[in-house]
């Protein structure tokens with residue numbers, strides 16, 4: 001049995017809890033994954049802990065009706081109001097699901113949450129880009145030293161396997177260049193502007209669908225994509241690329257006229273993130289809007305869908321496309337990490 005503590009309980013956290021409930025039987029039968037949500041700690045929605053496991057339907061009802069988990073019914077073992085750190089360190093959770101907001105400058109509080117979990121010999125799965133973009137090597141080492149699992153598939157392209165697919169199935173290739181559409185919100189906005197919607201209206205819609213960051217400036221100015229470029233460089237190309245060295249330009253000054261004019265010429269504007277290995281072995285990264293021809297493979301990638309092109313020395317170019325954002329899609333990324341965690345545990349005990 002895996003005891004889960006949710007740190008952060010916004011759209012993605014709630015989606016994971018729902019998926020675990022909906023698929024409880026098949027997850028147990030097909031993957032041996034049996035889990036209980038024992039604790040939730042959120043900044044504004046409060047905190048609740050029951051070492052025996054929380055009733056998920058009641059928990060979701062509380063948060064949706066009252067905007068708080070602290071209206072959860074009292075019980076002999078129910079504890080309310082714990083801090084995130086106490087929830088990580090003092091509960092009987094062995095898996096910490098870190099789904100607080102991504103801070104694009106400091107990576108906090110998520111980096112601290114991961115460190116405190118590893119120091120307490122607890123595993124972490126996260127969709128928070130901060131810890132991976134800023135502190136991947138250090139956190140990975142800490143997780144290994146403490147013999148715990150660290151999963152972060154959802155940090156690039158939500159549940160689409162942008163990290164695990166190349167890591168596992170392209171192994172043996174050298175990846176020399178990675179490029180693609182790495183942000184769902186901006187691709188959604190550009191697609192809607194092509195249909196005639198205003199920038200503001202399209203952004204509001206992206207927020208309502210749960211695609212945008214808590215502060216959408218991070219999407220539209222390209223900061224979210226810049227973090228993803230840094231993650232791809234560090235994790236897949238083993239290059240110590242600092243996110244601050246990735247040049248960045250977003251889409252906030254693009255007008256409906258720019259988008260429509262390109263469309264009239266059979267072209268499309270896309271926000272493209274790139275990582276390239278140079279001849280001297282160094283790696284450079286960039287994020288900027290680019291006009292692509294209608295025949296380009298990225299031209300047909302619309303809405304919150306993302307696409308990524310890996311250029312491999314043995315296999316040549318490989319294009320992966322799929323969801324780049326969304327509550328359920330990102331909730332799934334945590335699920336696939338949990339399934340891999342379960343597989344590793346099974347291997348260790350067999």
Ligand SMILES: NC(=O)C1=CN([C@@H]2O[C@H](COP(=O)(O)OP(=O)(O)OC[C@H]3O[C@@H](n4cnc5c(N)ncnc54)[C@H](OP(=O)(O)O)[C@@H]3O)[C@@H](O)[C@H]2O)C=CC1
Pocket residue numbers: 007008009010011012013041042043044045084099100101102109127128129154155158210211212213214324325326327330
């Ligand atoms: N949505 C998506 O499509 C994707 C999201 N991600 C990443 O996943 C993470 C979660 O996203 P999402 O659920 O959409 O975001 P939300 O903004 O919906 O949820 C984040 C939650 O974290 C809470 N929180 C903030 N700081 C703390 C803290 N110090 N301790 C405890 N809780 C805290 C917030 O509290 P409150 O609001 O109550 O103040 C909020 O409930 C983010 O890091 C995001 O970048 C990654 C890929 C895709």
Ligand SMILES: N[C@@H](CC=O)C(=O)O
Pocket residue numbers: 155157158182183184185186211212213219224324325326
């Ligand atoms: N805000 C991000 C969410 C996923 O990382 C996006 O729009 O892509």
